[in-house]
Amino acid sequence: MYLRWYWTLSLPLPMVRYTLSSHRPATLPMSTTIEKRSILDLELEDLEGVGPARAKKMREAGIGSVIQLATTSAEELAIETGWDKDAAASVIMSAQKLLRESNFLDKEFMTGDQVLEKRRAIRRCSTGSSKLDELLLGGIETHAITEFFGEFGSGKSQLCHTLCVMARQPAPTGLDGDSIWIDTEGTFRPERIDQIARARGLDPDDVLRHIHVAKVHNSSHLELIVKELGKYIEQFNAKLVVVDSVISLHRAEFAGRGTLADRQQRLNQLMHKLTRISEVYGIATIITNQVQSTPDTFFGDPTRPAGGNVIGHASTYRIYLRKAGSDRVAKIIDSPYHAYGDVRFTVNEKGVDNIDDGSGSGAAAGKTTARTKKKTSGKDGEAAATEDDNDKTAEGDI
Ligand SMILES: Nc1ncnc2c1ncn2[C@@H]1O[C@H](COP(=O)(O)OP(=O)(O)OP(=O)(O)O)[C@@H](O)[C@H]1O
Numbered sequence: 251m252y253l254r255w256y257w258t259l260s261l262p263l264p265m266v267r268y269t270l271s272s273h274r275p276a277t278l279p280m281s282t283t284i285e286k287r288s289i290l291d292l293e294l295e296d297l298e299g300v301g302p303a304r305a306k307k308m309r310e311a312g313i314g315s316v317i318q319l320a321t322t323s324a325e326e327l328a329i330e331t332g333w334d335k336d337a338a339a340s341v342i343m344s345a346q347k348l349l350r351e352s353n354f355l356d357k358e359f360m361t362g363d364q365v366l367e368k369r370r371a372i373r374r375c376s377t378g379s380s381k382l383d384e385l386l387l388g389g390i391e392t393h394a395i396t397e398f399f400g401e402f403g404s405g406k407s408q409l410c411h412t413l414c415v416m417a418r419q420p421a422p423t424g425l426d427g428d429s430i431w432i433d434t435e436g437t438f439r440p441e442r443i444d445q446i447a448r449a450r451g452l453d454p455d456d457v458l459r460h461i462h463v464a465k466v467h468n469s470s471h472l473e474l475i476v477k478e479l480g481k482y483i484e485q486f487n488a489k490l491v492v493v494d495s496v497i498s499l500h501r502a503e504f505a506g507r508g509t510l511a512d513r514q515q516r517l518n519q520l521m522h523k524l525t526r527i528s529e530v531y532g533i534a535t536i537i538t539n540q541v542q543s544t545p546d547t548f549f550g551d552p553t554r555p556a557g558g559n560v561i562g563h564a565s566t567y568r569i570y571l572r573k574a575g576s577d578r579v580a581k582i583i584d585s586p587y588h589a590y591g592d593v594r595f596t597v598n599e600k601g602v603d604n605i606d607d608g609s610g611s612g613a614a615a616g617k618t619t620a621r622t623k624k625k626t627s628g629k630d631g632e633a634a635a636t637e638d639d640n641d642k643t644a645e646g647d648i
């Protein structure tokens with residue numbers, strides 16, 4: 251599916267000429283029911299139950315392609331078009347059906363070995379540190395959301411900068427594609443990208459040309475950008491989306507208990523949209539998150555990710571970053587298949603990098619420590635935020 255995605259989406263985009271030779275499949279898999287040349291050629295009018303009037307309405311709502319429609323929720327479509335929710339849901343289902351028939355989306359049921367085969371083909375992007383990549387079993391995964399949370403200066407934005415540089419590189423290091431950076435904190439620094447690329451022997455101008463930055467000013471603006479993200483991913487042929495940070499604007503604007511429910515509902519919609527986009531477009535999505543302090547914690551680190559379960563449940567992988575002297579520690583807090591573990595890395599002119607201690611191993615030098623799912627005692631002073639802890643994060647305590 252991923253290879254096909256490159257092929258189909260690279261055709262109308264001048265910036266991706268190089269992807270044609272490397273990713274074009276030998277034969278073009280086409281469903282018997284789809285005579286169209288590529289997924290992008292599919293028109294909204296090709297959908298069951300959609301005529302010119304409905305298609306026009308959707309285009310006016312900013313939904314211009316079948317893939318964009320497939321990432322839209324029924325609620326969103328109903329609000330945008332004025333249709334009832336059932337009608338909206340049925341149009342979305344026909345979009346998903348059409349994409350399934352054209353082998354772009356997975357079938358409703360797959361056998362375990364088919365899922366395994368598909369997962370083996372999933373591409374990953376290096377973080378810049380091979381030790382951190384090892385912890386993540388090969389780097390940042392596509393088709394998923396990876397959340398990094400941690401206090402100020404823990405390296406979240408540095409990691410995002412490094413990932414944008416790496417994503418431009420060919421496989422297996424990168425994703426051979428562009429990056430979209432949604433900047434809510436004004437932290438994107440082209441000078442830093444330049445430095446990281448140069449230190450890694452890469453062409454900084456080429457890297458910079460393939461990063462698309464959107465400076466976001468308020469939470470509604472962020473919601474709008476995410477709503478239209480599919481369009482931008484298609485336009486830029488992006489393979490990585492960074493949201494740095496996902497919560498700061500909502501947190502600042504929705505202050506006080508009275509606004510909490512509204513804030514959480516809006517964050518929930520935002521996160522679900524990001525999830526659908528990551529899956530359907532097969533991109534790697536990185537979100538950064540702030541921390542909050544829980545003063546009632548008696549043992550270990552009292553920091554918890556902000557945003558409560560809304561963020562926690564939508565993130566496929568959740569990683570805690572913290573400072574450790576001049577180094578950083580990354581610790582897997584939640585994952586469907588990674589062992590709980592942590593690793594040390596550093597931030598230098600190359601961005602995120604392995605610690606240079608001569609040996610390149612050892613607990614103090616980037617060694618990955620497998621942990622059980624058991625709650626940590628916190629006696630080592632590390633983060634005590636485990637799966638159990640996160641489950642305790644009540645929506646009212648964020
Ligand atoms: N060019 C550089 N060389 C080495 N280290 C750097 C460089 N630039 C930044 N750093 C390190 O990165 C730290 C900042 O990290 P970063 O901006 O990623 O923090 P953050 O986790 O995003 O914090 P916040 O929550 O405030 O956004 C600096 O304190 C510094 O230690």
Ligand SMILES: [Mg+2]
Binds near residue numbers: 406407408435494
């Ligand atoms: Mg930051």
